[in-house]
Amino acid sequence: MTEAEDPVLMLRRLAVEFTTPNARFRAVDGVSLNVERGQTLALVGESGSGKSVTTLSILRLLRPPLARIAAGEILFRGRDGRLRDLAQLDERQMRSVRGDQIGLIFQEPMTSLNPVMSVGAQIAQAIRLHRAVSKRAAAAEAQSLLRLVEIDDPARRAASYPHQLSGGMRQRVMIAMAIACRPVLLLADEPTTALDVTVQAQILRLIRRLQREFGMGVLFITHNLGVVAEIADQVAVMYGGQIVESAPVHELFDSPRHPYTRALLASLPDAAAAHTPHQRLRVVPGQVVDPRRLPPGCRFEPRCVRAEEQCRRSGPEVMAASPVHDVRCRRWNEA
Numbered sequence: 001m002t003e004a005e006d007p008v009l010m011l012r013r014l015a016v017e018f019t020t021p022n023a024r025f026r027a028v029d030g031v032s033l034n035v036e037r038g039q040t041l042a043l044v045g046e047s048g049s050g051k052s053v054t055t056l057s058i059l060r061l062l063r064p065p066l067a068r069i070a071a072g073e074i075l076f077r078g079r080d081g082r083l084r085d086l087a088q089l090d091e092r093q094m095r096s097v098r099g100d101q102i103g104l105i106f107q108e109p110m111t112s113l114n115p116v117m118s119v120g121a122q123i124a125q126a127i128r129l130h131r132a133v134s135k136r137a138a139a140a141e142a143q144s145l146l147r148l149v150e151i152d153d154p155a156r157r158a159a160s161y162p163h164q165l166s167g168g169m170r171q172r173v174m175i176a177m178a179i180a181c182r183p184v185l186l187l188a189d190e191p192t193t194a195l196d197v198t199v200q201a202q203i204l205r206l207i208r209r210l211q212r213e214f215g216m217g218v219l220f221i222t223h224n225l226g227v228v229a230e231i232a233d234q235v236a237v238m239y240g241g242q243i244v245e246s247a248p249v250h251e252l253f254d255s256p257r258h259p260y261t262r263a264l265l266a267s268l269p270d271a272a273a274a275h276t277p278h279q280r281l282r283v284v285p286g287q288v289v290d291p292r293r294l295p296p297g298c299r300f301e302p303r304c305v306r307a308e309e310q311c312r313r314s315g316p317e318v319m320a321a322s323p324v325h326d327v328r329c330r331r332w333n334e335a
Helices: 051-058 091-095 119-130 135-148 154-158 167-178 197-214 225-231 249-254 259-266 309-313
Strands: 007-019 024-036 040-044 067-077 083-085 102-105 185-189 217-222 234-239 242-248 319-322 325-327
Touching (some): 007 217, 024 040, 024 217, 051 217, 102 167, 167 197, 185 197
Parallel strands (some): 040 217, 102 185
Antiparallel strands (some): 007 024, 007 067, 067 083, 234 242, 319 325
């Protein structure tokens, strides 16, 4: 993993272990990545690859004893410039970080917003949790935030309840709550998945604008490579709880090295062939690997068309395809 120039977040060989009555397994295993100030890192992969677990571990929202951070470091550089390992903080210290210095946008706002509180009251509550301001000042700030996220008539909308807003508006409210205290790091866990294409483009444009205004680092979790092309500066591709490839966005799209990344890109619809009759989309063969039953070698080997005997026996280490491009594959240079 190449070193970041001005990192706000550095994960170093992070491992997250789950314990069930029948098994103990690692859903995240040895993940290392950097999120730089003012840039967006997209964490990409199919459902079940470990993306959301990685996000929850950063904010220490995993629930022991079911899940715990088993190894590694979560190094966060706050407003004071000091680097701290979030994995070592107690719960009181983490509460001062969550929502204040690190904001989180959830995937589905309807299940994240309180249905019996107005959206303005919820934003104001998030403000007062971390800042010593009056109720009136927090309410006024909530309306300013609604205006900032491009919601018309913020005074009226602040009095609305979540069910009275459209999906796009609810997502904007979630963004307003996430940036209420001007965080230095924003975690966005598939924030556009439930939105139509037009609203999705508006939300992406909004996140990009707010990032520039506040200078935030953004970790954007998604499985949509079209979204990645629009919003990301850097990309990390995740599979089976590991990062299998990472590179600047243009280099990854122009020169993908890992067979999994190439398969994901190949599955995108081809606009040039949109009018070809009976044109079928390509798919990645097989199923996402089960973290409870990992293969002995490379985790992508059961689905890989280029796998050889050595791939089945042992897992590959991360290799440098270029000074800014890492890949976890023995045969990356044969592509």
